[in-house]
Amino acid sequence: MAPTGKKLYIIVGHYGSGKTNFAVNLAVDLQKRGEKVAIADMDIVNPYFRSADFTELFEKLGIDVVNPPFANTNLDIPSVTAEIDGLLERRDTSVILDIGGDDAGAAVLGRYSQKIKDRGEYELLYVINKSRYLTREADDTIQVLREIEAASRLKATGLVNNTHLCTETMPETVEHAFDYADEIAEKTGLPILYTTVRRDLLEKVDPKGRTLYPVDIYVKTPWQ
Secondary structure, three states: OOOOOOOEEEEEEOOOOOHHHHHHHHHHHHHHOOOOEEEEEEOOOOOOOOHHHHHHHHHHHOOEEEOOOOOOOOOOOOOHHHHHHHHHOOOOOEEEEEEOOHHHHHHHHHOOHHHHHHHOOEEEEEEEOOOOOOOOOHHHHHHHHHHHHHHHOOOOOEEEEOOOEOEOOOHHHHHOOHHHHHHHHHHHOOOEEEEEEEHHHHHHOOOOOOOEEEEOOOOOOOOO
16 A cells, blocks of 8 residues: 555543543644644534644644534534545645544444545544543443444544543553553553653653653633
8 A cells, every 4th residue: 555644543431531621632733743633623522622622722833623513512413524525635734633422423434434435544542531430440441442342333443541540640540540550451452552642741640661641731621
């Protein structure tokens, strides 16, 4: 297969795992590295934690934004197809797709699965969070992943250990999730590509040999 240019990043995960905040950080970091970046909000499920909410930030940084017609609604409108098709055809751009939570959100990917495979190199990153209900145990977290893969008709390529408790996150919150992430990696055969930590906690967390990925908190809860 011929080279396809920049990489495609697909961000999936359980509700509340922090996948949108990770997607925003990834977009900003890629742009700071000098890459041309585009991000698409494909969350048809959750009206609160949306990458569409950061359009002003992205435009200020020169990051292209695709907000489908269903942004901030629960509607899956067929007219989105042309916009996403065009985005997936861009070979000069690192493209990030921010997908809705669990298999319900990932189902929209099924529409584009063949086009994604035809595009070539991509990363489907599964964001995990030990602190979230239903993903506190490795086997439960893996079950959610399998449901996402079935709905999207795509296989995950890597893990993002994004364990946190929002504003209540402490260094030990991150450290106590290392074994959990290692177990998931061992059982799935997927590499842990990112171990995130809130930037202000970076110097307080013992990485235990891991490379930590500092993140800023862009996504706020509705009550903040």
